[in-house]
Structure formats: C-alpha cells, structure tokens
Amino acid sequence: xxxxxxxxxxxxxxxxxxxxxxxxxxxxxxxxxxxxxxxxxxxxxxxxxxxxxxxxxxxxxxxxxxxxxxxxxxxxxxxxxxxxxxxxxxxxxxxxxxxxxxxxxxxxxxxxxxxxxxxxxxxxxxxxxxxxxxxxxxxxxxxxxxxxxxxxxxxxxxxxxxxxxxxxxxxxxxxxxxxxxxxxxxxxxxxxxxxxxxxxxxxxxxxxxxxxxxxxxxxxxxxxxxxxxxxxxxxxxxxxxxxxxxxxxxxxxxxxxxxxxxxxxxxxxxxxxxxxxxxxxxxxxxxxxxxxxxxxxxxxxxxxxxxxxxxxxxxxxxxxxxxxxxxxxxxxxxxxxxxxxxxxxxxxxxxxxxxx
Amino acid sequence: xxxxxxxxxxxxxxxxxxxxxxxxxxxxxxxxxxxxxxxxxxxxxxxxxxxxxxxxxxxxxxxxxxxxxxxxxxxxxxxxxxxxxxxxxxxxxxxxxxxxxxxxxxxxxxxxxxxxxxxxxxxxxxxxxxxxxxxxxxxxxxxxxxxxxxxxxxxxxxxxxxxxxxxxxxxxxxxxxxxxxxxxxxxxxxxxxxxxxxxxxxxxxxxxxxxxxxxxxxxxxxxxxxxxxxxxxxxxxxxxxxxxxxxxxxxxxxxxxxxxxxxxxxxxxxxxxxxxxxxxxxxxxxxxxxxxxxxxxxxxxxxxxxx
Amino acid sequence: xxxxxxxxxxxxxxxxxxxxxxxxxxxxxxxxxxxxxxxxxxxxxxxxxxxxxxxxxxxxxxxxxxxxxxxxxxxxxxxxxxxxxxxxxxxxxxxxxxxxxxxxxxxxxxxxxxxxxxxxxxxxxxxxxxxxxxxxxxxxxxxxxxxxxx
Numbered sequence: 001x002x003x004x005x006x007x008x009x010x011x012x013x014x015x016x017x018x019x020x021x022x023x024x025x026x027x028x029x030x031x032x033x034x035x036x037x038x039x040x041x042x043x044x045x046x047x048x049x050x051x052x053x054x055x056x057x058x059x060x061x062x063x064x065x066x067x068x069x070x071x072x073x074x075x076x077x078x079x080x081x082x083x084x085x086x087x088x089x090x091x092x093x094x095x096x097x098x099x100x101x102x103x104x105x106x107x108x109x110x111x112x113x114x115x116x117x118x119x120x121x122x123x124x125x126x127x128x129x130x131x132x133x134x135x136x137x138x139x140x141x142x143x144x145x146x147x148x149x150x151x152x153x154x155x156x157x158x159x160x161x162x163x164x165x166x167x168x169x170x171x172x173x174x175x176x177x178x179x180x181x182x183x184x185x186x187x188x189x190x191x192x193x194x195x196x197x198x199x200x201x202x203x204x205x206x207x208x209x210x211x212x213x214x215x216x217x218x219x220x221x222x223x224x225x226x227x228x229x230x231x232x233x234x235x236x237x238x239x240x241x242x243x244x245x246x247x248x249x250x251x252x253x254x255x256x257x258x259x260x261x262x263x264x265x266x267x268x269x270x271x272x273x274x275x276x277x278x279x280x281x282x283x284x285x286x287x288x289x290x291x292x293x294x295x296x297x298x299x300x301x302x303x304x305x306x307x308x309x310x311x312x313x314x315x316x317x318x319x320x321x322x323x324x325x326x327x328x329x330x331x332x333x334x335x336x337x338x339x340x341x342x343x344x345x346x347x348x349x350x351x352x353x354x355x356x
Numbered sequence: 357x358x359x360x361x362x363x364x365x366x367x368x369x370x371x372x373x374x375x376x377x378x379x380x381x382x383x384x385x386x387x388x389x390x391x392x393x394x395x396x397x398x399x400x401x402x403x404x405x406x407x408x409x410x411x412x413x414x415x416x417x418x419x420x421x422x423x424x425x426x427x428x429x430x431x432x433x434x435x436x437x438x439x440x441x442x443x444x445x446x447x448x449x450x451x452x453x454x455x456x457x458x459x460x461x462x463x464x465x466x467x468x469x470x471x472x473x474x475x476x477x478x479x480x481x482x483x484x485x486x487x488x489x490x491x492x493x494x495x496x497x498x499x500x501x502x503x504x505x506x507x508x509x510x511x512x513x514x515x516x517x518x519x520x521x522x523x524x525x526x527x528x529x530x531x532x533x534x535x536x537x538x539x540x541x542x543x544x545x546x547x548x549x550x551x552x553x554x555x556x557x558x559x560x561x562x563x564x565x566x567x568x569x570x571x572x573x574x575x576x577x578x579x580x581x582x583x584x585x586x587x588x589x590x591x592x593x594x595x596x597x598x599x600x601x602x603x604x605x606x607x608x609x610x611x612x613x614x615x616x617x618x619x620x621x622x623x624x625x626x627x628x629x630x631x632x633x634x635x636x637x638x639x640x641x642x643x644x645x646x647x648x649x650x651x652x653x654x655x656x657x658x659x660x661x662x663x
Numbered sequence: 664x665x666x667x668x669x670x671x672x673x674x675x676x677x678x679x680x681x682x683x684x685x686x687x688x689x690x691x692x693x694x695x696x697x698x699x700x701x702x703x704x705x706x707x708x709x710x711x712x713x714x715x716x717x718x719x720x721x722x723x724x725x726x727x728x729x730x731x732x733x734x735x736x737x738x739x740x741x742x743x744x745x746x747x748x749x750x751x752x753x754x755x756x757x758x759x760x761x762x763x764x765x766x767x768x769x770x771x772x773x774x775x776x777x778x779x780x781x782x783x784x785x786x787x788x789x790x791x792x793x794x795x796x797x798x799x800x801x802x803x804x805x806x807x808x809x810x811x812x813x
C-alpha cells in the first residue's frame with residue numbers, strides 16, 4: 001500500500017519536472033521496422049561441410065519441397081456459402097510478379113499492340129494480421145484519419161534454399177509451413193477478404209479485361225544531368241556558346257528571391273524509385289505458367305524486375321462485378337489461356353475485313 | 357593568309373596523325389603476321405568442326421531459314437519463359453498460314469487484308485531487301501518499281517492480317533541487306549505483279565544470284581563504298597580520291613577477329629540447339645501437312661472441271 | 664541555249680541550298696516535291712527542273728505526313744497540294760516511296776490535273792475521307808483520278 005502511494009507521488013513529481021516535459025516533446029519515435037524485416041542473408045560458408053553432409057542437406061531440402069508441394073490449399077476446406085461476398089469497397093490481396101519482357105499482340109481489327117509480360121511465381125499467403133493487432137509505425141507527422149481499419153496480409157514469392165538465409169527469416173514462414181521466399185510483401189486488405197496462410201495465389205486472381213495498378217522500381221540511371229533527368233532543352237551547339245551545351249542555365253532570380261528555391265529541378269540521381277502505374281489493362285492470362293499480358297510497355301523496371309500488382313483504385317476502371325473473392329482456388333480444368341475479347345488469338349484464322 | 361597557313365598546318369598535323377596511326381597499324385600487323393602460321397590451322401579446324409557440327413546437327417541449318425526463332429542476343433532482354441511463350445505463339449500462327457522459307461533477295465508476293473482497299477485485300481510483289489527483328493516482332497521489307505516509281509512496303513511476318521505469303525523466286529543475293537537497290541538503276545528492282553512462281557526441284561540448295569547491280573551517280577542515300585558490298589558493280593567509278601582515302605581510314609578490318617563482338621551479337625550454339633530441338637519437330641510436321649494438303653488440292657482441282 | 668544553261672546552274676544551286684532532312688527525309692518548309700499529276704503547271708515545272716517548294720504545311724507539327732495538305736510555290740505561283748507519297752519511314756503496311764509526291768488541288772479540293780501517273784497508297788482513301796467535311800473541300804475527288812493503288 002505504502003509503496004503504491006510512493007509510486008503515485010513519484011509519478012506526480014516527475015510530471016511536474018519541466019525539463020522532463022521539455023525533453024519528451026523533442027523525443028523522436030525510435031524507428032521500429034515491421035517484424036518481418038528480419039535479417040535475411042546469412043554468411044555461411046560450406047567449406048567445413050563434408051560431401052555427405054551436403055547431400056544430407058539436399059535431401060532435407062528435397063523433402064521439405066515435397067512437403068510444401070503436397071500441401072493442400074486451405075481454400076478447399078472453406079464452405080462457399082460462408083465466405084463473405086465482394087462489394088466495391090472491399091480491398092483484395094494483390095500479387096507479386098516478375099516482369100519478363102515485351103512482345104506484340106494484335107487486336108481483332110488488325111491493330112498491333114505492345115504488351116508487357118508479368119509472371120506470377122509461386123505466390124503464397126504467409127501471414128494475416130487483423131486490423132486490431134496491426135500497429136505500424138507512423139512515419140509522417142501528418143496523421144490520416146483512418147476511415148476503416150485494414151488488416152495486413154503478408155505474401156511471399158519465389159521459394160529459395162533455406163540454407164542461404166538466416167534462421168530468423170526462415171522462422172517467419174514456419175507458421176504457414178512454408179519454405180522461405182525471396183520476396184515478402186505487405187498488402188493492406190479489408191478483413192472480409194481474409195485468406196488463411198499457406199494459400200497459393202495464381203495469375204487467375206485477376207481476370208482478363210480487368211485493370212490493375214502496378215508498383216515497381218524504375219530503371220536505375222545513375223547520376224544524370226538536367227537534360228536527361230528533367231527533359232530540359234540545353235543550349236545551342238554553336239553561335240558562340242561555350243561549355244554550356246547541356247547545362248541548366250539559370251536556377252533562380254535576384255531581388256527578394258535571391259536564393260535557390262526548394263524543389264528546383266537540378267542534376268542528380270535518376271531512377272531506382274518506387275513508382276506506381278495505375279490502370280493497366282490485362283489482355284491475356286496463361287494459367288499454366290501464371291503469366292499475365294498487360295497492355296503497354298510503361299511498367300517500371302527492366303526485364304526481371306519485381307513488381308506488385310493491385311486492383312486498381314481508379315474510379316472509372318474499378319471492378320464492376322465481383323472478381324474471384326477472396327482469391328481464385330486451384331481448379332484443374334481451367335482453360336490454358338484466357339484472352340480479352342478484343343485480342344486476336346494466334347491460332348485463329350487470319351483477319352479479313354467485310355465489304356461495307 | 358595566316359588562316360590559310362594555320363589550316364594547312366592543321367591539315368599537315370592531321371595527316372601526320374593518320375600516318376603515325378597507320379604506321380602503328382603496320383607495326384601492329386607484324387607480330388600478327390608472325391603469329392598467323394600457328395593461328396590459321398586452328399581457325400580452319402574450328403571451321404571444320406563447325407561444319408561438322410552443322411552436318412551432325414541438322415537443326416542448325418534452320419537458323420538461316422527461320423532466323424526469327426532466335427531471340428535477341430542482348431542479355432538485358434533475355435528471359436527463357438518469354439522466349440518459349442513467344443515461340444509457341446509463332447508456331448500457332450504458322451499453323452494457320454504458310455510462312456515459307458525465304459531470304460533477302462527472294463521475290464515475294466504478299467496478300468494482306470486491307471480495310472482501305474477496294475476489295476479489302478491488297479497484293480504486293482517485290483524483292484525482299486531487308487529482314488530484321490526477332491520473335492513476333494520479325495518484319496521484312498519488299499521493294500518494287502511500279503510505274504517508274506520506287507515503292508517499298510514493310511510487313512510484320514506474324515501479322516494476322518497477312519492472308520498469304522508466296523515465294524515467287526527463292527534465291528539469295530551476295531549481301532545481307534539490299535538497301536543499295538534504292539540507289540541502283542530501277543531495272544534491278546522492277547518485277548511485274550503477274551509473275552509466275554518458279555518452283556525449285558526438291559532437295560536443291562537455295563541458289564545464290566551473283567548479279568551485281570549498277571548504282572546511279574551520286575548523291576546516294578548512304579556511303580555504300582564503306583560497306584564492303586559484293587553485289588555492286590560500278591561503285592569505284594563514282595568515287596573521288598577523297599572518298600577512297602576516307603574509306604581506307606574508316607575501314608575496320610580487325611572487327612572480324614573481334615570474338616567478343618561476335619559473341620555479343622549471336623546466340624551461342626548450345627542455346628540454339630535447345631531452341632531448334634524445341635521448334636524443329638513442329639516445323640517439320642507443319643511442312644509435311646502442308647505438302648500433303650497441297651497434293652490433295654492438286655488432285656481435287658480437276659474434279660469440278662471434269663464435272 | 665544560254666538561258667537554259669543559267670536555269671540549270673540555278674537549279675543546281677537551289678537544290679544544294681535547300682534539302683529535306685538527310686536521315687528522316689521529312690517534308691518540311693522549303694523541301695522540294697515531285698508533282699505526279701498531269702496538270703499543266705505541274706508538268707511544266709517538273710520539265711523545267713524547277714520542282715515546287717513547300718511554303719506551308721497545314722498541320723500543327725509543320726512536318727508533312729501522308730495525306731496532309733501543303734501549300735507549294737510553283738513557277739512563281741502559290742498552289743495547294745496533297746501529299747500522296749512520302750520518302751520518310753512509314754508505318755507497317757504503308758508504302759514508302761522513293762520521292763515525295765504531291766498532287767495539286769484548288770481550294771475546293773478538285774485536282775488541277777485529270778490523271779495521276781504513279782501508284783497511290785490505299786490508306787489515302789481513309790485519310791482523305793476523314794479530312795473531308797460536309798461543308799468544306801472534298802478531297803476524295805483526288806482518288807477518282809488515281810490510276811493505281813498499292
């Protein structure tokens with residue numbers, strides 16, 4: 001009892017101390033990375049491993065792979081009637097894909113369109129954190145009023161050898177019974193689109209004709225001048241111009257504003273930034289290799305870049321009808337390829353035009 | 357005057373530079389010559405082994421007939437799955453339309469569905485002067501002279517609006533690109549639209565047409581004299597001394613020994629083997645079905661005439 | 664004799680001073696064209712070695728593309744014409760010609776000649792139909808005098 005009173009007193013005094021209040025207001029929140037930012041690469045060397053031990057490790061790896069492959073998708077057990085229905089406000093989980101190149105397709109009226117191919121490699125749901133428990137660090141001072149709380153869904157892609165990563169990183173996946181994955185990404189989803197961990201995600205998560213948003217890192221171009229980075233015109237090649245052919249010229253004015261204004265376009269590092277391309281149309285889906293053909297060549301990054309696919313947020317291009325919700329389970333008798341109705345298949349007859 | 361002197365002095369300097377460089381080049385050739393004796397048999401052996409490899413592997417012969425099945429060698433754009441999907445799409449298109457074997461220098465007739473034309477189809481006959489692009493992007497250019505007006509049309513090889521591609525005369529020329537026909541006399545690229553297809557007997561190798569064209573006097577579209585063309589007869593008579601000197605200076609005779617450059621520009625034979633092994637079977641099947649259906653057609657056509 | 668020599672020399676000089684862009688072969692201001700119809704003025708200009716010069720391209724880019732209307736200076740007069748064949752690189756399936764061809768028209772779109780003696784790209788049919796409006800000039804009359812389409 002006495003100690004309790006003492007503690008109360010101490011607390012009251014501590015609040016009275018001015019310097020304490022002062023220091024507290026200056027204290028920055030410590031950077032608190034999400035727990036799945038575990039150290040990944042382990043610097044193990046196999047020089048002490050004997051040949052037999054190496055073989056044993058490989059065997060274990062094979063067994064684990066088989067175990068993972070034989071895992072049944074948890075979606076099978078779920079009753080169709082119990083699953084909540086989709087409405088335009090729900091947010092579904094996205095996919096992690098790899099950009100694998102561009103090639104042309106032709107539309108039914110004979111027009112050539114260039115497409116980007118995105119391969120969805122081995123995507124699995126790793127963990128779901130409901131909105132009550134999910135408490136990420138607020139990084140910006142601007143506090144957004146959350147209209148609705150969203151849960152956090154971790155999705156991983158591309159299984160890797162567990163002996164190449166740290167134990168902490170492997171531990172992230174053990175709950176779902178998975179081997180570690182190369183990429184791990186957080187998708188904010190509404191609670192009704194919950195998918196239990198261990199569920200594989202396929203390219204058929206999206207439908208042909210849907211619009212998606214693609215987030216990826218742009219090509220790294222290094223330190224670039226103003227002409228390449230911002231598209232300035234430069235200066236003339238001749239007419240008395242010396243040593244200033246690709247320079248920005250004036251960067252500020254005099255008088256009251258005799259300084260360089262913040263945000264002035266100047267030389268600097270270009271590319272290697274996260275950029276979102278919104279409203280990309282899906283033209284074709286291959287269910288065997290899980291490849292998505294999207295319209296256009298503007299998806300950021302070079303061939304082989306990782307990108308994240310979401311349902312689009314553009315109001316005019318949102319889903320009008322329910323997409324596969326919460327996701328498309330694995331069905332054996334899916335057709336090999338889906339085509340948008342505007343796209344000419346390669347095994348169709350040649351295009352002919354009707355005489356009007 | 358002072359200007360003139362300066363200019364002349366700079367010229368002298370420039371010339372001296374070139375001379376020094378050329379001397380250096382001469383000097384550099386000396387050890388090469390010394391090395392040549394041991395090097396040449398190796399190269400021959402390589403060539404022989406290559407010949408043997410191509411003889412052993414009939415797939416490799418396909419790389420000249422169907423060059424677009426090989427992907428772009430730029431490693432930035434390589435991806436095995438994309439290439440595989442692209443090849444399967446190409447084969448699907450080939451199952452719909454007969455895309456024959458042809459080369460730069462062959463004479464083709466292409467019929468396309470054209471929404472602008474009167475009968476909604478358009479036929480063009482011409483000599484193939486260029487083939488480029490890999491995969492579904494493959495394209496070729498036909499050239500002809502119609503009513504004394506040179507016309508060139510570019511076509512996508514896998515475009516679904518192409519109704520038919522017919523080889524009227526299957527032959528090769530001495531060069532990889534015949535862009536110099538634009539500067540040649542018009543009779544070298546004039547072909548009539550009602551040309552009959554010339555059928556080669558089966559099994560004969562593709563003939564090489566050794567014709568050498570005559571160029572019109574300058575100005576030309578490109579500096580043809582610097583490109584080491586074999587199919588041009590009268591290039592020397594249009595040149596001035598200045599051009600010959602420049603040609604000498606700009607020549608890059610060492611480039612054929614640049615193994616790294618060759619490697620960067622080609623797909624290695626091991627990779628090619630995989631690709632051709634995948635494609636070859638289906639291509640052969642397509643050819644066989646084409647042949648049988650063609651035979652059937654020849655048998656069935658007389659019937660309505662008789663009846 | 665002397666006069667013709669002078670005109671020839673002039674021609675050489677003018678053709679040296681003005682030319683289309685070397686690599687792109689674009690039809691820009693002051694580029695020379697080839698008249699391909701049998702209008703009197705066009706025939707004479709071509710025979711004299713004084714091909715018409717572009718003095719205006721009626722589009723926003725100031726580079727003439729296929730089917731664009733241009734104003735040309737021909738034998739000291741201003742005439743309008745339509746580009747019916749271009750030397751620059753064209754899209755797939757659109758023919759590229761060895762010269763920049765023009766057909767002279769008047770303000771109503773009626774061609775000055777009555778025959779075109781070179782082939783015309785078929786895509787012109789669609790382009791000229793799109794450019795013709797009900798109250799403006801009728802450019803499709805040009806298609807009637809064409810002898811051959813490619």
